[in-house]
Amino acid sequence: MNADATAIGAFWTAALAGLAQPWVIGLVLALTTLLLEDVAIAAGVAVATQGALSWEWAFVAVAGGIALGDLGLYGLGMAAHKVGWLRRKYIEGREQTAGQTLRRELAGAVLLARVIPGLRLLTYTACGFLRVPFASFTAWVALAVALWTAGLFWFSSALGAVIAERWNVPVVFAVALPVVVLALLVPLVRWLRKPRSSPITP
Numbered sequence: 189m190n191a192d193a194t195a196i197g198a199f200w201t202a203a204l205a206g207l208a209q210p211w212v213i214g215l216v217l218a219l220t221t222l223l224l225e226d227v228a229i230a231a232g233v234a235v236a237t238q239g240a241l242s243w244e245w246a247f248v249a250v251a252g253g254i255a256l257g258d259l260g261l262y263g264l265g266m267a268a269h270k271v272g273w274l275r276r277k278y279i280e281g282r283e284q285t286a287g288q289t290l291r292r293e294l295a296g297a298v299l300l301a302r303v304i305p306g307l308r309l310l311t312y313t314a315c316g317f318l319r320v321p322f323a324s325f326t327a328w329v330a331l332a333v334a335l336w337t338a339g340l341f342w343f344s345s346a347l348g349a350v351i352a353e354r355w356n357v358p359v360v361f362a363v364a365l366p367v368v369v370l371a372l373l374v375p376l377v378r379w380l381r382k383p384r385s386s387p388i389t390p
Contacts, residue, residue, distance in 0.1 A: 213241050214249035221253030222260075226371035228253060229337065230364035233344045237363045243341075251337040258312055258329045265316025274317075287318040294320060295328055302332040305374050340367055 213235055220228035228250050236246040268274050290297060294315070301311035315325050348363030357365075 208240065210241050210245060214245055217241075217246065217249040218253030218256070221250060222257050225254055225257070226367050229340050230344065230367040230371075233341055233348070233367070234360050234364040236341075237345065237348070238360045247337060247341060250341075251333050254337060255329055255333045258308070258333065259326065261309060261312035262316035262320075262322070262325055265313035266319070267316075268313065269317050269319070287320065290315060290318055290320055291324075294324055298325070298328040299332050302336050305378075343367075 217228050217232050217235070220231065232241075232246040232250040235241045236243045241249070297311050297315075301307040312325075312329075344366045345363050347366045348359065351357055351365060352359040352362035355362075
């Protein structure tokens with residue numbers, strides 16, 4: 189019985205050690221960006237601060253995952269182009285004009301969609317839908333993601349260091365806090381700005 193318990197304990201210890209491998213952490217960060225981008229950024233800063241992953245690899249994992257997600261939206265738009273009724277309703281007769289406009293304003297469109305919540309899905313799928321050149325789209329996405337991720341990494345680590353020192357919060361939590369707060373503020377601001385229906389008076 190003791191031998192079995194020892195074997196089970198050794199198995200779980202080895203499994204947990206395997207999960208702590210840098211490549212596993214990086215893969216988890218990259219996959220997390222596809223679900224909760226802000227959480228992945230906060231986690232990337234936290235694991236880099238803790239030393240579980242280097243700053244460079246944490247950045248590559250998070251930025252790479254975000255960029256792949258953005259390219260996925262482009263692919264979704266391309267796939268939607270093959271749906272007849274969507275193509276007829278939204279772009280037939282307007283494809284050339286809309287496509288030219290988006291190609292001309294591609295840099296601004298991609299950069300604005302990266303920083304303004306709610307624009308990415310519409311803008312990036314439209315790029316695929318209107319067949320904006322993939323190479324140009326990818327280049328601007330890479331630049332936008334690199335600037336965005338680097339900025340949030342710096343903001344979170346700098347402000348987190350202040351929070352940790354001033355309020356005696358563990359650094360690993362303090363550096364994740366700014367991004368998490370920003371992520372929560374966005375839906376809160378939207379909710380507060382949402383027009384309320386006036387109460388019905390008798």
